[in-house]
Amino acid sequence: MGSSKEKQTPSNRSIYASIRQFMTNRTVRKRLAEFEYGEIKAFVAKKLFKIDGILCDEETKIVLVEKLITEHGQHLFRNEQEALKKKYGEELVIWLNERLIPKVNHKQKYMEHAKVNINLLKELDPLITWHKDKDIFGPVFDRIQSFAENVCSMVRWSLLIEPGRLRTHLSDFIDEFKELEQFFDNVDLTSDECSQKAFDANYLSKARNKNIECIDSTRVALKLSALLPQPAELFGDFDCPSIESQPDYGTNDFIHANYVLGGPLLNKFICTQAPLTNTIPDFWRMIWQERSEYIFMLCEATDTENLGTLGSYIPKHCPFYWPRYCGEELHFGSLIVKNERIDCTCDPLFNVTYLKVWHIEKPDDVLEIQHWQWDWQDYRDFDWPFRLLRRSRISTRPTVIHCMDGCSKTGTLVLIEIMLMQLLRGITNDEHPMLTSAVFLRLQRRHSIAEQIQYLYVYRTILHYIQPFIMSSYHRFVLGYTFKDTGFCGKFNQMAIAYVRKSQLM
DSSP, X not given: OHHHHHHHHHHHHHHHHHHHHHHHHHHHHHHHHHHHHHHHHHHHHHHHHHHHHHHHHHHHHHHHHHHHOGGGGGGHHHHHHHHHHHHHOHHHHHHHHHHHSOOTTHHHHHHHXXXXXXXXXXXXXXXXXXXXXXXXXXXXXXXXXXXXXXXXXXXXXXXXXXTTEEEXXXXXXXXXXXXXXXXXXXXXXXXXXXXXXXXXHHHXXXXXXXXXXXXXXXXXXXXXXXXXXXXXXXXXXXOOOOEEOOOSSSOTTOOSEEEEOOTTOSSOEEEEEOOOGGGHHHHHHHHHHHTOSEEEEOSOOBOGGGGGGGGGSOTTOOBOOSOOSTTOEEEETTEXXXXXXXXXXXXXXXXEEEEEEEEXXXXXXXXXXXXXXXXXXXXXXXXXXXXXXXXXXXXXXXXXXXXXXXXXXXXXHHHHHHHHHHHHHOOSOSSSHHHHHHHHHHTTSTTOSOSHHHHHHHHHHHHHHHGGGXXXXXXXXXHTSSSTTSHHHHHHHHHHHHHHHHHHHO
């Protein structure tokens, strides 16, 4: 009798394991469906908020002009549309017109439009396709559970923050960021890892901050000469010579930019500072040389021409280094950059400009680029990094990312990708995966991730991605999935709100 029970035990365990696996699989699939639907709803809400903001601004301007020039008021909006198309793109003008005439079926139309934009390229994204198989269990699923457990072990609770109520604090994460800040002070680097000869020879005129080094081992060395095109008609039938410009200071091959590649990454990044007025030609030389498909700009641009003599060199402002309006062309040395079209509807946050670049001597060799621009200030949105990184992940060319200094916000976005790829392809350090990823990044681009809120934001964004896959009820509670005001997510949201308020006061 006893032997009979022993024979049945492995079979029973196998049945129970199969049932448990089936239930877990179904739970995760349901969460993923809810996650994707919530993503679409948020996408539509943000897009309508953006469009309504633009509409309000333009209507206010029109009303003011109508009050001043009443006899021409009736023709104003029609004439204004052409200017709006050049500024925002034809797609957005269509949306603006539709918002002026509300219809019942617009909600469904917007949902379908958003679904197309969000699902674009998803079938090519390994971060999405790995769990499209029938069974989600495997190494990636296990790494996600391990990462969640690691984060939970760092979350702390206290009754002293607010007496009588259990509150979360993230001191261990802040200590980890401090450890990152001190890492290069406590570790001896090789002479090659420390070398910054090119930076030392150029930083006075080509660096926004002399304290942010550009190391030689990973810097982007410009190979295309800084040519000054000469008019061919002066030389008749003879070949038109190109005269290479010689800088008064520094070298022609320097730009404050570093490659970030290797390790778990599937793609290559170029992290660079926002161009100065005098380095805009260098920036486009780099784009042409690297044949980049995407430029992600995470800061605002300023029309420095309206600043007079102050606009020639302002470290805290980024000039408009690309043609702003549809059909506009700008010349930078031997390169021509043309604004082909603008689309402000494909993303609720970013304005997307489609550019074409060609060399003046090779007009048939045209490089097509998407320029994504948004002044990132708010750390409460965790969806947008995935929309950008998906595009760079499946691109075969280096993706250029820049904020003002090319380290803080830029490094934050790249660190998100490094950590995501660690989950997808394998983690080298189970105990401190985020710290390991950040050190890997800083070895290639110094001073990446400048503030603790940015470091915590990377954690929060990763937790946003793995939320549907976390099975433990305890882990879901500690991470903040169960109740919105508790756990890591709840505490981070409080810190992000406080950061926004503080920034507005500065």
